[in-house]
Amino acid sequence: MPYNIAMVSDFFFPQPGGVESHIYQLSTKLIDRGHKVVIITHAYEERTGVRYLTNGLKVYYVPFFIIYRATTFPTVFSFFPIFRNIVIREKIEIVHGHGSLSSLCHEAILHARTMGLRAVFTDHSLFGFADAASILANKLLKFSLSDVDHVICENTVLRASLDPLMVSVIPNAVVAENFRPRNYSSSENGYQVAPLPQYLGPHDTITIVVISRLFYNKGTDLLVAAIPRILSAHPNVRFIIGGSGPKAIDLEQMIEKNVLQDRVEMLGPIRHEEVRNVMVRGHIYLHPSLTEAFGTVIVEAASCGLYIVCTQVGGIPEVLPGYMTVFAKPEEDDLVAATGRAIAALRANKVRTEEFHDEVKTMYSWTDVAERTERVYDGVSGVLSEADFYGYDITDAGSWSATRGRSGVQSFALIDRLKRYYGCGIWAGKLFCLCVVIDYLLFLLLEIWAPRENIDIAKNWPKKEKVDRIQRDRSKFGR
Structure with missing residues (x-):
């Protein structure tokens, strides 16, 4: 009724x-x-x-x-x-x-x-x-x-x-159709065509995306500590960070202190309909949250064809299959190590991220x-x-x-x-x-x-x- x-x-x-x-x-x-x-x-x-x-x-x-x-x-x-x-x-x-x-x-x-x-x-x-x-x-x-x-x-x-x-x-x-990979298109007969695999060479730039409210519980402090170490260990890596909150000033000070203006892009607040356009610019989605019940954003990122690095807290471990994610403890050292493993896996072309969208589409409705x-x-x-x-x-x-x-x-x-x-x-x-x-x-x-x-x-x-x-x-x- x-x-x-x-x-x-x-x-x-x-x-x-x-x-x-x-x-x-x-x-x-x-x-x-x-x-x-x-x-x-x-x-x-x-x-x-x-x-x-x-x-x-x-x-x-x-x-x-x-x-x-x-x-x-x-x-x-x-x-x-x-x-x-x-x-x-x-x-x-x-x-x-x-x-x-x-x-x-x-x-x-x-x-x-x-x-x-x-x-x-x-x-x-x-x-x-x-x-x-x-x-x-x-x-x-x-x-x-x-x-x-x-x-x-x-x-x-x-x-x-x-x-x-x-x-x-x-x-x-998630509405998977709103979070398609960059080259995901329709063929002449109306069927969706997944993008071809994109192979990364040892010197190709890998972009890590973070879209979050910049609060303590979202792990912004972890992000502030981890970004300089990740960029120091991996020269051909850059960050795109979207979101706003009281911890934004900490990120900006970290960028200034370490002179990372050319490798870390701060977008500020972004509208939900713009999230997909930001995500498809990247290869990895980093989610350093300290507490999370579900984490819809990681499903959206996987739907866009990004490899997920996330903290093993709350309900996050149950959201996506293990081959789509690299888990880390909510600690600085482990987060840096997990991100390094994800970068290495992408450079070795061990992960077929172009298939994530079709799989996510069947998981959540x-x-x-x-x-x-x-x-x-x-x-x-x-x-x-x-x-x-x-x-x-x-x-x-x-x-x-x-x-x-x-x-x-x-x-x-x-x-x-x-x-x-x-x-x-x-x-x-x-x-x-x-x-x-x-x-x-x-x-x-x-x-x-x-x-x-x-x-x-x-x-x-x-x-x-x-x-x-x-x-x-x-x-x-x-x-």
């Missing part, structure tokens, strides 16, 4: 990034499958109000104060009035939040459950358990996800103390991601039985929450919600319960102060013929 879905996150276009791209691509594919999707995010510079993107995707840019890395200042309750207005206007049934560090996401999940809406959360980051920032982030997740219906994530089961039955692992994907996400929506809405959704009768699972109703979906009853939050800790549990009660009282006040019948219902974007055909096909097969 079709759903009205609200994607909520602080991170969305025009800011470039993996989370932003994921939300956009997933939303457009869900629209293709007959669902209605709107996106709620904060305003970016002069981009405020309501905007329409491709395929009738509506975006609400809400004006909120930004504190750090495009994240809004957490207020818990001030977002509720405008969120409620949007939800009622668009007849939203499912709220899907994205990003463990997104304030709007966590607040939207809380408000959605108060309003009696189904809530799904997707985590796009990996955090540890020892440092202060991770402990704080994990406690925030524990609060937000105590009352969520389902979670799509990586290591969030441990971080938020979730029941594994509530969790699905769905990978990212946004249509598949949308279908699997749609199945999560069917599960939390009760369309699928617990046996179909979870694979067996969850009533036999001793760990299953007693506050869940029939069909395995979360109960909306206030007392059940308070029970879930109360178990979050001796002091935190009481604080979380207080927040839920205040949120519920605010909801009742809004229902009186701004009655639903006074809120205009938004008209739906006209569906394309293709969407109608997909919906008929789904009905034909009983979905």
